[in-house]
Amino acid sequence: MTTSLPDTAETDRIDQVLDQLAEGETAWAACGLARRRELLEQVHAATAAHARAWVEAAAGYKQLPSGSPLFGEEWISGPYAVLTATTALADSVRALEQGRSPVDDYTLAAGPEGRVAVRVLPHTRWDRLLLNGFSAEVWMPPGTTAAEVRDRAGLGLRTPTATAGIGVVLGAGNITSIPVLDVLYELYAHNRVVALKLNPITDPLLDVFRAVLDPFIRIGAVRVLTGGADVGGYLVRHTKVAHVHMTGSAATHDAIVFGTGPEGEQRRRSGTPLLDKPVSSELGGVSPVIVVPGDWSEADLRFQAEHVATQRLHNGGYNCIAGQVVLLSRDWPQKDRFLAHLRHVLAQAPARPAYYPGSDTRVTQALATHPTAERLAGGRVLLPGLRPSEADPALTTEYFAPVLGVLELPGGPREFLDAAVETANTELLGTLGVNVLAHPATIAALGRTFDEAVARLRYGTIAVNAWTGLGYLTPTATWGAFPGHTLQDVQSGIGVVHNAVLLDSPERTVVRGPFRPAPRSVLHGEFALTPRPPWFVTNRTAATTGERLTAFASRPRWSALPGIFASALRG
Structure with a gap:
């Protein structure tokens, strides 16, 4: 990268943060499965407690009009997504605690061309009620057997004491759950402690993110930093950093990995990156x-x-x-x-x-x-x-x-x-x-x-x-590009995130839904009870439905369902 270095005070601060994380790695390695599950439950509780502040901060810098149904986007793609992810990930940790595979409670079926398909949605009774008519499968690569899927699920949690150093997460600036979800995946799937560098757009969420991640911050496993490209550049090049994960564009990825200008393009073409450590990424596309x-x-x-x-x-x-x-x-x-x-x-x-x-x-x-x-x-x-x-x-x-x-x-x-x-x-x-x-x-x-x-x-x-x-939004599904991209031709990125079942080397996720919303779906024989989804930009009650779904995800209960259904139907 050709970005300037931060000033001495800033580099000293970053060095201190990385020193703290190096010590925190020892504390993370000492956390057994039960303790790691408890930490997830604490993050879940903190997310519920700060959900409103989260939404208000995001809506503030996105300049959403007061009372707009667009607030629903912030509820659902912000705290709701983290609440459902912590619940699903805690279930996987609990299965490993009990000596089981995280996929033992899921249906494994035969997919196309010799694939195993793991049915991840619907999984709970709440899925069947709130997302009635929707389904999702994770397809494993051809040739992977059902026994291999079961035996390999769990990833870094299978050997929790074998930590993998410090990972840097370069947070996204658009969907507000991305930084937190990426931190969780680094911790639990890859067994790395994490320096989360926020995109400056999301700096108004700094206090919320620190509050939500506080259980990990207190044991030294996570630190949250702000700053511009100079801070990010210094972080990713630091000798104490073992891995980098980023969300953004392919152009930003190439600038980080190869540098900018004609020299950076030449390095990309020749396959000689400036960054001397593994990089995973989620980069979008057309x-x-x-x-x-x-x-x-x-x-x-x-x-x-x-x-x-x-x-x-x-x-x-x-x-x-x-x-x-x-x-x-x-x-x-x-x-x-x-x-x-x-x-x-x-x-x-x-x-x-x-x-x-x-x-x-x-x-x-x-x-x-x-x-x-x-x-x-x-x-x-x-x-x-x-x-x-x-x-x-x-x-x-x-x-x-x-x-x-x-x-x-x-x-x-x-x-x-x-x-x-x-x-x-x-x-x-x-x-x-x-x-x-x-x-x-x-x-x-x-x-x-x-x-x-x-x-x-x-x-x-x-x-x-x-x-x-x-x-x-489905935490048990995988999220990332189709496998096979390289640093030189990164396209939509390398690796996956979310994946709360902790499947090893998944290929893709296939989601299916009803062609029509309820009640037309039922009248035409689809038997799907979901009305116009709350994420639709045309949904008039998206803000209310999103808030109620978030409250439900924090504490699922039968008594909350009538209010959710009533709001959804009005949408």
Whole structure:
């Protein structure tokens, strides 16, 4: 990296922090499984106690209007995600305490092409009630046996005294649960103590993060730092740091690993990194939304337009997993009607400021490079008429802004799906997540063709009639790029996080959901009881539902369910 060094006082502070963590590693190694489970339970309690402060701080720097339903995003993708993760991870630790494998309570089934599929959602009775109709499986690599899955689950917790040094986590600046979840994974999956360096955007959450992580801070296993790129650069290069994990963009990754400018690019091409330690990462990309043609009702067209708009506009578009390119069949008779609904939802979704640095510049670039670009209300941009194999920047640049492209391919359901899978795999940057929307009758008609198409998608999370964001929110699912990327061609990153079952070397997560919300789902034979999900940008009661879900995740109980269901139905 070519960033300047911090001043002497700052480097002395960082050195002191790393010295403290080196001592804390001894304390962490002495923590047996029971103690590690207790620490998770303490983090869970601290998260519940500071949940409101967490949401208010995040909404403050994101400049959300008072009373906006968008507060629901902060409840669900902030404290709620940490509460469910600590619960699931504590269950895995408890299984190991009892001499069992963390997967013993999960169903293992035969997946495609010799894979083992671990069914991670629904898992509890609460899952079956609150996410009725949704499911998720973690697929292991072909050839891995069920016995190997059971024997290897647990990762670093199988040998808790064999700690692995100090890890640096470079925290994300968008979704507020990411820094805490990444710290938990370093501690429990990799058995490393952690220096968490916050993205400056999230500095207003410093006190909340320290309060939530206080059980680990008190034993010396975690420290939380702030500062700019100079602090991050000094940290990751420090001789006492054994590993670096980051969330961000591929460009930031390459700057950290190889340096900047022509010299950095030359080092990347030659495979000679400046950073002399392992790096794992989650880096986003250009996420596709594959809309398989079928015979949709007007209600279906409206709902799925809301679904696609949510995939782009959640958190203002500042998501590593935000849908960026919609793949449509140009021969679908309902294509124009669907696009009309999509334009309407994009324009009418709740307004919000562009809080993430560089957003306006990226929107301007998208407009300048696409003559057919359409400016919509609220600063949203639609890019119709994209074409594959033409080096279109919309296919190779993660905009990280409210910009959505549309790429049309020929054919009916079968031909289109084949072409869409090939395009997604070969023409779009990254492999973090892909969304597939298809009418149940079309899926049934395609049969094995549809299942084979899903299996051919080379993405870390695949969502069928759901958003891959649900994969992020499912703590027992895995989150990360499709395996196989390298430092030189990092794409969407290396490694996984979340993975509360602590599976060894998982391949991907496949999420499925209902094509229609309740009650239409029941009327059409899907038997899914979930109404419009609270993460939809069109959900009018998302803030109330998100707050109630968070309170429930802190202490699950039957008495809380009527209030959650009532709010969800009003949404």
